Amino acid sequence: MKDTRYTPPTLFLRFFRWFCDPALRVFIEGDLIELYQRRCRTFRKTKADIYFAIDVLLLFRPGIIRSADRFDTINHYTMYRNYLKIAWRSMTRQKMYALIKVGGFALGLATCIIIFLFIRHELSYDKQYKDSAQIYRLYNEYKESSDEKWTAFPPSITHILKTEYPEVEQAGRLIPYKWFNAGSNLFRRDDQKENTYEEGFAYADQELLEILEIPLVYGNPLHALDKPNTIVLSKSKADKYFPNENPVGRNIVLNDDPAKTFMVGGVMKDFAVTSHLQYDFFITLTGVEFWPGEQTSWCCWNYNPYVKLRPGTDPAQLEKKMLAIKDKYYVGYLNETKSQSAEDVKKYHSFHLQPVSDIYLHSSDIMDEIKHGDIRYVWLFGGIAIFILLLACINFINLSTAKSANRAKEVGLRKVVGSVRGHLIRQFLTESMVYSFVSFALGIVIVWVSLPYFNVIAGRSLSIPWLSWWFYPVLLGSAFMIGLLAGAYPSFYLSAFKPIQVLKGNISRGSKNATLRNVMVVFQFTTSIILIIGTFVIYRQMNYILNTKIGFDKEQVIEIQGANTLNKKQATFKNELLKLRDVEHVTISNYLPVTGTNRDQNGFWREGKSTEEKSVGAQKWYVDEDYISTLGMKLAEGRNFLPNVASDSQAIIINQAMAKAIGLKNPVGERIMTWETFTVVGVVEDFHFESMKGKIGPLAMVLGDGGDVISIKVKTEDMQRVLQSITGLWNTFMPFQPIRYTFLDESYARMYDDVQRMGQLFASFAVLAIIVACLGLFALSAFMVEQRNKEISIRLVLGASVNNIVRLLTQNFVLLVVLSFVIATPVAWYLMQTWLEDYAYKTSITWDIFILSGVAAIAIALLTISYQSIRAALANPATRLRSE
Amino acid sequence: MKKFQLGEFEEIVMLTVGILYNEAYGVSIKIEIETRLSRSVSVGALQTALKRLEDKGYLKSREGEATEDRAGRPKKYYQITALGKKAMEYTRSTRNEMWDAIPKVAWNVKVAG
Numbered sequence: 003m004k005d006t007r008y009t010p011p012t013l014f015l016r017f018f019r020w021f022c023d024p025a026l027r028v029f030i031e032g033d034l035i036e037l038y039q040r041r042c043r044t045f046r047k048t049k050a051d052i053y054f055a056i057d058v059l060l061l062f063r064p065g066i067i068r069s070a071d072r073f074d075t076i077n078h079y080t081m082y083r084n085y086l087k088i089a090w091r092s093m094t095r096q097k098m099y100a101l102i103k104v105g106g107f108a109l110g111l112a113t114c115i116i117i118f119l120f121i122r123h124e125l126s127y128d129k130q131y132k133d134s135a136q137i138y139r140l141y142n143e144y145k146e147s148s149d150e151k152w153t154a155f156p157p158s159i160t161h162i163l164k165t166e167y168p169e170v171e172q173a174g175r176l177i178p179y180k181w182f183n184a185g186s187n188l189f190r191r192d193d194q195k196e197n198t199y200e201e202g203f204a205y206a207d208q209e210l211l212e213i214l215e216i217p218l219v220y221g222n223p224l225h226a227l228d229k230p231n232t233i234v235l236s237k238s239k240a241d242k243y244f245p246n247e248n249p250v251g252r253n254i255v256l257n258d259d260p261a262k263t264f265m266v267g268g269v270m271k272d273f274a275v276t277s278h279l280q281y282d283f284f285i286t287l288t289g290v291e292f293w294p295g296e297q298t299s300w301c302c303w304n305y306n307p308y309v310k311l312r313p314g315t316d317p318a319q320l321e322k323k324m325l326a327i328k329d330k331y332y333v334g335y336l337n338e339t340k341s342q343s344a345e346d347v348k349k350y351h352s353f354h355l356q357p358v359s360d361i362y363l364h365s366s367d368i369m370d371e372i373k374h375g376d377i378r379y380v381w382l383f384g385g386i387a388i389f390i391l392l393l394a395c396i397n398f399i400n401l402s403t404a405k406s407a408n409r410a411k412e413v414g415l416r417k418v419v420g421s422v423r424g425h426l427i428r429q430f431l432t433e434s435m436v437y438s439f440v441s442f443a444l445g446i447v448i449v450w451v452s453l454p455y456f457n458v459i460a461g462r463s464l465s466i467p468w469l470s471w472w473f474y475p476v477l478l479g480s481a482f483m484i485g486l487l488a489g490a491y492p493s494f495y496l497s498a499f500k501p502i503q504v505l506k507g508n509i510s511r512g513s514k515n516a517t518l519r520n521v522m523v524v525f526q527f528t529t530s531i532i533l534i535i536g537t538f539v540i541y542r543q544m545n546y547i548l549n550t551k552i553g554f555d556k557e558q559v560i561e562i563q564g565a566n567t568l569n570k571k572q573a574t575f576k577n578e579l580l581k582l583r584d585v586e587h588v589t590i591s592n593y594l595p596v597t598g599t600n601r602d603q604n605g606f607w608r609e610g611k612s613t614e615e616k617s618v619g620a621q622k623w624y625v626d627e628d629y630i631s632t633l634g635m636k637l638a639e640g641r642n643f644l645p646n647v648a649s650d651s652q653a654i655i656i657n658q659a660m661a662k663a664i665g666l667k668n669p670v671g672e673r674i675m676t677w678e679t680f681t682v683v684g685v686v687e688d689f690h691f692e693s694m695k696g697k698i699g700p701l702a703m704v705l706g707d708g709g710d711v712i713s714i715k716v717k718t719e720d721m722q723r724v725l726q727s728i729t730g731l732w733n734t735f736m737p738f739q740p741i742r743y744t745f746l747d748e749s750y751a752r753m754y755d756d757v758q759r760m761g762q763l764f765a766s767f768a769v770l771a772i773i774v775a776c777l778g779l780f781a782l783s784a785f786m787v788e789q790r791n792k793e794i795s796i797r798l799v800l801g802a803s804v805n806n807i808v809r810l811l812t813q814n815f816v817l818l819v820v821l822s823f824v825i826a827t828p829v830a831w832y833l834m835q836t837w838l839e840d841y842a843y844k845t846s847i848t849w850d851i852f853i854l855s856g857v858a859a860i861a862i863a864l865l866t867i868s869y870q871s872i873r874a875a876l877a878n879p880a881t882r883l884r885s886e
Numbered sequence: 887m888k889k890f891q892l893g894e895f896e897e898i899v900m901l902t903v904g905i906l907y908n909e910a911y912g913v914s915i916k917i918e919i920e921t922r923l924s925r926s927v928s929v930g931a932l933q934t935a936l937k938r939l940e941d942k943g944y945l946k947s948r949e950g951e952a953t954e955d956r957a958g959r960p961k962k963y964y965q966i967t968a969l970g971k972k973a974m975e976y977t978r979s980t981r982n983e984m985w986d987a988i989p990k991v992a993w994n995v996k997v998a999g
Contacts, residue, residue: 026933030929033913033933064934
């Protein structure tokens, strides 16, 4: 009969098998095949095939299709209930393991959630513009031996762009740094007397408001700043000074100077937190000329231009075309002044456009005086988040597989009773889901509690987006995904147990996968050690910055801000100050060796060489004769300025870097020039006046009157009392202006806030990673002790000392940590070397950092394991062996 | 209220199972109906009906032998249960009652027509 057997179309047969209710399948399949054979004998095969297909398709109907309602869910509902119950029971039976599993997981998750919030915040900057793709800012690049980028341009740049480049729809300028009235001022309404100190002033063009789509609450957005002497306030400042009224058209006075009266042209909404610009006051640039000829000259670069391009403009193309501006105007200016830099400028200087959405994260190498984030930190923290999550998952996997022996019997029994592997996988996945969801809930609580602290450390204002629609699905989704991720390996591993072996009792009791577990422990500790080393190096660098010889004495220097309003009384005030107890020196100067104070970059030449040599760019600081003594700087050569010596108005003191740059071997007595000529009377030792990220640049000091800042060097044990007497003195001079003072060392430390933050963040991450890793290690060691219970007892009975036992139990783990250390060292060295490259002045990474980190890691690991091992070694073997 | 529920096709299937007695399984029932009533029956319709009848308790089944024609798949033989028999009888008697209830005159229509 063999030859009469036909095979029905497999495709349909398989389809049938797939959908058919398993209870009916074989019988109906038999019927179908029998019918097919009969038909094959009467018809052609193709016809039989067609009939077969029709039969199958007609079978595709309720009643035959395996139904979800009868077989699957009811059964599964009870099964899932059972799974959950078993999960709960195994949790409660081993409280410590469950706690470590959930706690470690929750910690890791909390870190991830916080970092996720951080990254989301960093990426959300400058997304609010409607025409975002058309808005750019300009920056310069000077690429010779080093690559310098900065955003300041001469004042006429926007005019040139608008008239000569049809691609540019709008162009507006901004002066964001402390310059004339930009920065901070004393502020009052013109009908009031009391002055208040305010920060957040910037100069801006009317067109800047339009380009950056700054929304106005009051005033005409197209005419807010287009008249001379107008000012735009933010909503919060308007509410502060003009509560419940529309201030447009009212007048305000800056610095108590009636000549500085401004009319309010508009009120803008407060800047979004996620904007790279954060200002409260925009002073118009309309009709402004800071000195005669300033607006048309190419001498001085102080303006940050923003442009809006016409739709469809290719910025790369425009960048190339803009080089013509440089050649025509800038090189023209340089040739006119017979400057030697013209050739270099032609070769190395270029103009570029940066999309507005890139400004916040992608400007770490552009000098722009704006506070920004750094895309590298986004990547770094993202990496750390993933690693810590991995650590937490590894813990979970490690513990689950280690404890597998306890579940082996259950698996065996379930299999015997009829559970298939799929069901067991489902069971263990359910279990890990339960852990994951519980951990997520706990993690959210941890985030909620710790977010304020993180905000302080990171200098951000993050919040949990409770009200966002996407928050909960994302949370649930990730809980699900992570539960799956962490549970996948254990569930496959556990469900693969063979029932016969397990029930006979010769499962290898979880030690089979020692290699994998060891790899995971190594991974955990490698990550932790890298973070420890990173923390050490960052703190070293911070220490180096704060304690290295910086060339001036920042301790016990009080700075009174806003002293310009004293006007002619400044000298009297200074003398009165000197009469106070404990006050040693007083100096008045806006130029201080911390960022955020005045800067004035000038080109210097040796006398008479301005047409022959390239200029030396140097800071020119206006100080008084007490400056050097107040700030504790040291003269390397020559003398200080002399009081009341008329010729000293042409005297100049330079720093060593300047002497070197301008090429003077014996600078004292030499003459150098800008547009006027000075005689060098002294050389001051180099001191750090900018962040240590850059080298100490050339600097010169000349005598100059007046200033906003009075620096007072005191020597006292009782700072509070000195401050009180200074405040009292101030109040007699300036009854309508509250005193405002800062400390120089604090201002100095603030320059390195970001380093400090990095240090603290790294330290917290390192601690977290260590905690997670140690939780895992603790549980693992507990498990090991449990496994080797009998062995330990027998060894003890045979005379092993406590020492022997502890060594036996710990040496394996210590080896793993040592191995991790070996792996972590080069990685950490490389990473931290890269980080330190940002600094011109840096600490060196020495061996003791590695040794210290390694010892710390081993000590922590030992401490973690030792509790369990010592307990095991001290236990009475008789109690444990008796039960056998 | 209906005491027993038995559709027309279901009744035919029940009857056929009865006719075939010990030999009632999928294919034989299908062929029997097709030859007796000269109407085609799809496997799907038949199997759903059989399943429904079994669920209602009118039929019971047992696993039978496998033949080579069925590629080793067992047959599923059906048998009428006591409940099934009651249902069939109920259907039959209600129908008879209704037949009897038709007045004789009613039949004259056809004659007259």
